[in-house]
Amino acid sequence: MGIFILFAISVALFNPIESTLSCLPSDSGTPIPIGVFHATKGSFHTPDIEPAVNVALNHIHNNSCILDGYKLNLTYEDTECKTSMGMKALFEMVASRSRPVAIFGGLCTEVNEPIAAALKYWHIAQLSYAETHPKFATADSSELYPTFFRIVPGNRNVNLAKSRLVTQFGWKRVGTVKQADEPRHALPHEALTTRLEESAVDVIYTAGVTFQEIENIGNELALLKARDVRIIVADVSEDIIGRVICEASKQGMTGRDFVWVLPGFHSNKWIHSSIDTGCDEERFAAAVEGHFAVQFATKRPDLSSYVVGGKKAEEIVRLLSESCGGDRCTKNIFEGYLYDGLWTLAIALSQALDNGRSFSHTRLLEAIGNSSFEGVTGRVRFEHNERMGIVEVLWYQNGTYHNAAYFDGARDEFRLEKAIQNWQPPADAPERRIVREEVSGWLFICVSLCASLGCLLALLFLALNLKYRNHRFIKMSSPNMNNIIVIGSMCTFISVILLGIDTRLVSRALFVKMCYAKTWTLSLGFTLAFGAMFSKTWRVHSIFTNIRMDKKAIKDSRLLMMVGFLVFIDILVLSTWAFFSPFSLQAKQLEKYQKDNVEIVPELERCHSENALVFQAILFAVKGILMMLGCFLAWETRHVNVPALNDSKYIGMSVYLCVVMSTLGLSIAFILQERINEAFAMTSLFIIVSTALTLCLVFVPKMVELVRNPAGIEQKGYRRGLMKSVVTKGPQQQHTNNPSYTGKETEKDLLARAEAENQLKQRYLHQKTCQLWELLERLRELGDTQFLQQGWFFVV
Structure with missing residues (x-):
C-alpha cells in the first residue's frame, strides 16, 4: 500500500499540469523536527548549505502533495568537522524535547562515523548529502551503520x-x-x-x-x-x-x-x-x-527533464545557482544533493505518516530505502543504503575537461558523449603480432643449389669409380668403400635441403615426416661416409702396426661389416627414438621485441621430441667416439705412403676435416639455434664444405691419375721410400768391398766416385722398385699382405 501511495505522489509531482491542479501551497502544518549537521566554523571550513536547503524547503512546503498537514522544521548544528562537537550536538538533539526523526548531514567522516554508529540504537535515520568514504559501503557496514544513508553516490x-x-x-x-x-x-x-x-x-x-x-x-x-x-x-x-x-x-x-x-x-x-x-x-x-x-555528477545531464516538484531540472539548477550568487556564499558542489536529499526525506516522511498513522522509524527507514523518483542529480534510488546515482567521466583535452561519458547507476546505463564517440x-x-621465423627464400635456394651441385659431383665421382673400378690405381683403393663414401656424402647433401623445408612448402603432417627424414639422412650419411673412411684408415693402421707371420689379408668384406655395424647402431638408436619419443611440430616463441608500437613475437617452427636430448646425446657419443678413434688412426698413419694403399694420406686428411667441421658446425648451430637464417646458413656451410672437400680429397687424386695414366700400365718414376735391406747399407761397407780404394784419394776423386756410385745405385733401385711394384700389385689383387712379414716399411 505504501509503495502505491509513493508511486501516486511521484506521478503527481513529476507531472507539471497535475501539480498545478492538485498540489497547492500549504503555509501551516505540524512541524517535523530534523537535525542538520554542517561545518562552517573552525579550521575545516565548508561551503554554505543553507541556500540550497532553503530552495528545497520552499519547493517542498509549497506543494501540498507532500507532507499534507506537516512541515519540516530544521535544526542546524555546526560540528566544525570534529568528532567531539558532532557527538555533543547529537546528544543535545536526542535529549531535547523535540527529538529529531532524522539527521540530515553531515560532511566529514570524522563526525559521520560515530554518529551513524550511535544512531542505530535510537533507530534514527541519517541521510548524508556529502559522505563518500568507502567504509560505509563495506561488507559489515549494514551491521555497523544500519540507519545510515547517503544521497551522494559513493x-x-x-x-x-x-x-x-x-x-x-x-x-x-x-x-x-x-x-x-x-x-x-x-x-x-x-x-x-x-x-x-x-x-x-x-x-x-x-x-x-x-x-x-x-x-x-x-x-x-x-x-x-x-x-x-x-x-x-x-x-x-x-x-x-x-x-x-x-x-x-x-x-x-x-x-x-x-x-x-x-x-x-x-x-x-x-x-x-x-x-x-x-x-x-x-x-x-x-x-x-x-x-x-x-x-x-553534480547534476543530471538531461537538464530539460521534469523532476520532483513538477519543475525542469535546468530551472532548479538555475535557482540553486542564484541562491548562492555573488559574494553572499561559497559555491557548494553538493547543492544538488542537498536539494534531492531533503526531497527524499520529505517523500519518505509523507509515506511514513500516511493516513494519519503515528510516526514509525521503521517505516521511515523502509521508505527511504524504497525511494524512487527523478531528482536534479538523477534518478534517486538506493541499494543497500547506497545511492545509485550518476557518475560522469571527464576527458582532459587541450587544457580543459570535456564530458566524455555518463554512468547512471540507477538504470545501469553507460553512455558515451559525442565528443569521444569518434575517438x-x-x-x-602493444599490438601483438606473431611472425613466423622462416629460412630466407634466397638463402634456401642458394643452399639447395649448392647441395644439388654437391650431389651431382658425388654422382660424377660414383660414375667414374664404377666405370674405372678395374683400373689399377682405383682398384687398389677399395672401390667398394669409395662407393659407400659417395652414397653417404649424397645423403648429407640431401639432408641440407631437408633442413630448410618448412610448412611453407609442405603440410604440417608432411613436415613431421620430414623431421624423421632429415634426422635419418644426416645421421646415416655421416656414418656411411665417415665409417668408410674410418675402416680404410683402420686397415692401413692394422697393416703397419700389427705385423705377424700368420697375419691374414684384410679384405673389403671385413670393412663392409665394420661399416654395417656402425649403420646398425644408428638404425637401432633412431628407431628407438622414433618409437618412444616421436616427433611433433612445435611452434616455439622467441624473445619478443617492439617495433613501431607493435610487439613482434618471433615464432619458430621446429621438430619437437620429448626425449630428444637423450637420443641426441647417444648419437653424439657414438659418433664422437668414432671421430676420436678416426683422429687417432689418422695420426698414427700420417707418415704412411704406400703405393698399394695410395689414398691413405688423403683419407687421413678427410678424417681431420670431418672432425673439425663437425665440432665447429655443432657448436655454432647450438649457439645460433634461435637465429634461423644464420643457423641454417652456417650449418649448411659446414656440411656442404666438409662433404665436398672429403669427396675431393678421396677422388680428385684418382681422377688426376686417370688423366695421367688412362691405361693404368705406366709405372711411377720414382717412389719415395726404401726397403730396409737397402737403407741399412752404410758407406763404410761399400768402401771395404771396393778393391781400388787406397784411402789417399783427393776430394775430386771422392766426389767423382760418389757420383758414379750414386748413378749406379739409382738405376739399381729403380729396377728393384719396378719389380717390387709388380709383385705388390699381384699380392694386392689376391688380397694378401703377408709380404710385410719380412719387415719392409716405407716412410715419407
Whole structure:
C-alpha cells in the first residue's frame, strides 16, 4: 500500500499540469523536527548549505502533495568537522524535547562515523548529502551503520563507471596504482580490482604508493612498464597525483599510447597547482593531456527533464545557482544533493505518516530505502543504503575537461558523449603480432643449389669409380668403400635441403615426416661416409702396426661389416627414438621485441621430441667416439705412403676435416639455434664444405691419375721410400768391398766416385722398385699382405 501511495505522489509531482491542479501551497502544518549537521566554523571550513536547503524547503512546503498537514522544521548544528562537537550536538538533539526523526548531514567522516554508529540504537535515520568514504559501503557496514544513508553516490558507483569505461573501449588488461596509506583510496581500489576481474579484465599489476614514500613511485611504475601496461587506473589523493603523473612521463608512460584513469576532484586545480611535481610546466601539461577523470555528477545531464516538484531540472539548477550568487556564499558542489536529499526525506516522511498513522522509524527507514523518483542529480534510488546515482567521466583535452561519458547507476546505463564517440582508443597492450621465423627464400635456394651441385659431383665421382673400378690405381683403393663414401656424402647433401623445408612448402603432417627424414639422412650419411673412411684408415693402421707371420689379408668384406655395424647402431638408436619419443611440430616463441608500437613475437617452427636430448646425446657419443678413434688412426698413419694403399694420406686428411667441421658446425648451430637464417646458413656451410672437400680429397687424386695414366700400365718414376735391406747399407761397407780404394784419394776423386756410385745405385733401385711394384700389385689383387712379414716399411 505504501509503495502505491509513493508511486501516486511521484506521478503527481513529476507531472507539471497535475501539480498545478492538485498540489497547492500549504503555509501551516505540524512541524517535523530534523537535525542538520554542517561545518562552517573552525579550521575545516565548508561551503554554505543553507541556500540550497532553503530552495528545497520552499519547493517542498509549497506543494501540498507532500507532507499534507506537516512541515519540516530544521535544526542546524555546526560540528566544525570534529568528532567531539558532532557527538555533543547529537546528544543535545536526542535529549531535547523535540527529538529529531532524522539527521540530515553531515560532511566529514570524522563526525559521520560515530554518529551513524550511535544512531542505530535510537533507530534514527541519517541521510548524508556529502559522505563518500568507502567504509560505509563495506561488507559489515549494514551491521555497523544500519540507519545510515547517503544521497551522494559513493565509490561503488564510481567503480562501476570505471569498470564500464574500461570494457566500453574493449580493454582487457590494465594496471593500477593505489595509495596504500589512505583508506579512502585503498578500500575502493580493492573493490575495483575485484570488479574488473569479474568483468574479464586482467589486472596485470598494482603499484603501491604512500605519501611518505612517494619518491619510490618510479620503481613501481617501472614494474608496470616492464609488463607493457598501457591502461592505468589510479586511486590516489590530490596531493600526490601530480608526482605520479610526472614520474610516469619520465618513464615514457604518457602520451597517445597510454591512458590514465584518475579520480575526479571536481576541479583541475591540481593540474595548475604550485606543488612541486618534479616536472616543468610544459612537460607536465603534455603528461596530463588525454587522461580521464571519474567523479560523481553534480547534476543530471538531461537538464530539460521534469523532476520532483513538477519543475525542469535546468530551472532548479538555475535557482540553486542564484541562491548562492555573488559574494553572499561559497559555491557548494553538493547543492544538488542537498536539494534531492531533503526531497527524499520529505517523500519518505509523507509515506511514513500516511493516513494519519503515528510516526514509525521503521517505516521511515523502509521508505527511504524504497525511494524512487527523478531528482536534479538523477534518478534517486538506493541499494543497500547506497545511492545509485550518476557518475560522469571527464576527458582532459587541450587544457580543459570535456564530458566524455555518463554512468547512471540507477538504470545501469553507460553512455558515451559525442565528443569521444569518434575517438580511436589505444590498444591495452602493444599490438601483438606473431611472425613466423622462416629460412630466407634466397638463402634456401642458394643452399639447395649448392647441395644439388654437391650431389651431382658425388654422382660424377660414383660414375667414374664404377666405370674405372678395374683400373689399377682405383682398384687398389677399395672401390667398394669409395662407393659407400659417395652414397653417404649424397645423403648429407640431401639432408641440407631437408633442413630448410618448412610448412611453407609442405603440410604440417608432411613436415613431421620430414623431421624423421632429415634426422635419418644426416645421421646415416655421416656414418656411411665417415665409417668408410674410418675402416680404410683402420686397415692401413692394422697393416703397419700389427705385423705377424700368420697375419691374414684384410679384405673389403671385413670393412663392409665394420661399416654395417656402425649403420646398425644408428638404425637401432633412431628407431628407438622414433618409437618412444616421436616427433611433433612445435611452434616455439622467441624473445619478443617492439617495433613501431607493435610487439613482434618471433615464432619458430621446429621438430619437437620429448626425449630428444637423450637420443641426441647417444648419437653424439657414438659418433664422437668414432671421430676420436678416426683422429687417432689418422695420426698414427700420417707418415704412411704406400703405393698399394695410395689414398691413405688423403683419407687421413678427410678424417681431420670431418672432425673439425663437425665440432665447429655443432657448436655454432647450438649457439645460433634461435637465429634461423644464420643457423641454417652456417650449418649448411659446414656440411656442404666438409662433404665436398672429403669427396675431393678421396677422388680428385684418382681422377688426376686417370688423366695421367688412362691405361693404368705406366709405372711411377720414382717412389719415395726404401726397403730396409737397402737403407741399412752404410758407406763404410761399400768402401771395404771396393778393391781400388787406397784411402789417399783427393776430394775430386771422392766426389767423382760418389757420383758414379750414386748413378749406379739409382738405376739399381729403380729396377728393384719396378719389380717390387709388380709383385705388390699381384699380392694386392689376391688380397694378401703377408709380404710385410719380412719387415719392409716405407716412410715419407
